[in-house]
Structure formats: C-alpha cells, structure tokens
Amino acid sequence: MTVGKWAAGAGLCMVMATGSALAAQPSEAQVRELMQVMDVPAQFTVMNNQMAAMMSQQLPCVPASYWQTYIDKTGVEQLTTAMIPAYQHHFSAEEVQGLIKFYKSPLGQKLVSQMPATMAEAAQSGQQWGRQRTADMFAALQKGGKLDAQGRCPGTAADSTPAPEDGQGQ
Template sequence: MNAKRLMILGAWAALAAGPALASQPTEAQVRELMQVMNVSSQFAAMNGQMAEMMGQQLPCVPVDYWKGYIDKAGTEQLVTAMIPAYQHHFSAEEVAALIKFYKSPLGQKLVAQMPATLAEAAQSGQQWSRRRTADMFAELEKQGKLGADGRCPATGGDSSPAGQ
C-alpha cells in the first residue's frame, strides 16, 4: 500500500474513532443566547456604573453625557463584536443547552439575581483587597521597604521616592 493511501486510511480511522466534530454555533444561536441571558440590560447597568465613574473623574463633563456610551446602537455593535468569542469557545450543541438552561426557571433566576450577586461579591472583594493591601503595606513598612507614608524611602541624599 502506498504512503498516500496509508495517510488517507489513517485520517479516516482517526475521524471514525474520535468524537464527532462539534459544529460552530450560528450567529442567530449566539444572539438568542445573549437575549435569554439578558445581556442588553447588563450592558445598561455597566453603562450606568461607567457614567458615574466618568462623572467623578471628569466633573467638568455632565454625567448624562456618558449615559449614552452604550446606547441602542452601541449595544448592537457590542453584541456583534462578542459573537465570535462565543463561536470560538462553544459548540452549537453547547449553545443550545445554554439557551435551554437560561430559559428554565433556575436560569431565569440566575439572570435576575446575577447583578445583585456580582455587586455584593465586588464589595466583598474590594473590602478584602483593602485589608490585604493594608496588611502587605504594613509588612513592607516593618521590613523598611516602605516609609510610613506608603512610599519607597529616599535613597542616598535624594528625597524623591526610590525608583522614580
């Protein structure tokens, strides 16, 4: 048997023995998944948070200006931009199963409770981060690597923080 026939037979045997290749979800499937996951309202919530943050960082610009950042057109653009990621990481069968889950009572509860759950989890994470940072800064100060002001101590006659 020649080498070409052996390669063809080997490839056929590998395909026959292995699992069926998963098909890529269609754009319509991914859009349906995003719809049942209520992605557009999640974008709206993100937009509100971002607007408040930008209002604090740029007080000279009214907060209302930023509230249009993820408008209806922006939501559509963002959804369209995200579709390839879902197509890359999930098969059509998996997306169908996710759609089924998110349409279930438990899936709908997850969608409804996720914003509050994530907000609470983010607060917990921020509190933990503040405590952890304070502990690590205290340890660095104790070791002489940071001054009482939380900055690197001056080196050699220079009063500027080290490394700057």
C-alpha cells in the same frame, strides 16, 4: 501502493472529522438567542451606568447625561456583534443549545435576575478584602523597614533633603 491508499484514506477521514467539528460551531442566531436569555443587553446598561458615573467624576465639566448614551441602541448591537465570535470560539452549537435551555429554566432565570446583586455584593466583599490585605502588607513592609510611615520607599526624592540653591553639593 497500499500504504499510500491507506494514508490518503486516513487523511480524508481527518478532513471529514475536521469538517464536522467546524459544523458544530454555533450559528450567529444561536449565540444571539443565548445572549438574549442571559439578558446581556441589561448587563450593557449596567456597564454604561457605571462608566457614566465614573466619567462624570473624572470630567465634571461634561454633563452626566452625555455619558448615559455611551452604549446606546447602536452600541448594544455593535457590542453584541463583536462578542459573537468569542462565543462561537469557546462553545459548540450543542453547548449553546444546552445553555439556552438552562437559561430559559427557572433556575437559569433566577441566576440572570440575581446576578447583578450577587456580583455587586461580591465586588464589595472583594474591595473590603483588598483594602485589608493591602493594609496588612503595607504594615509588614513598614515593620521590615521597606516602607516609611507614609507608605513610601525610604530615601526616595519625596523624603530627601532639598539640594542647596547654589547647585553645589553639601
């Protein structure tokens, strides 16, 4: 019976340890504070503006002003609420407090203020790299005969000679 008591005690310790680990999850209020100091609502505005520009190009028949309200005040609240569980899943309450402290610091605030411009510049660099990389790879494929001069697979329907109109083979 001593082994049974020991196993029960060990099981109880495991349950208690698991319970304390669950207690370390950040509260919704902590995550909301973190999102505020990270200026997440402003990031939603940037996302909204990018999406509105894209949709205006794709659907010119719809006024651009229509898309400007895609992420409105209600949308910001809904999106924030939807994101909270992800933060709670990946960060402990202690880590969220550390992040809040960092983002409230001068360096954290500089990161928040400079991140949109930094990401825009990085995206441009990534796009430029991607265009060059694609061109280089297409050139290699063309040189190796895998692609034709128009960047298509040789012998595809676009390159083949049309069949005779009577439907019979050549």
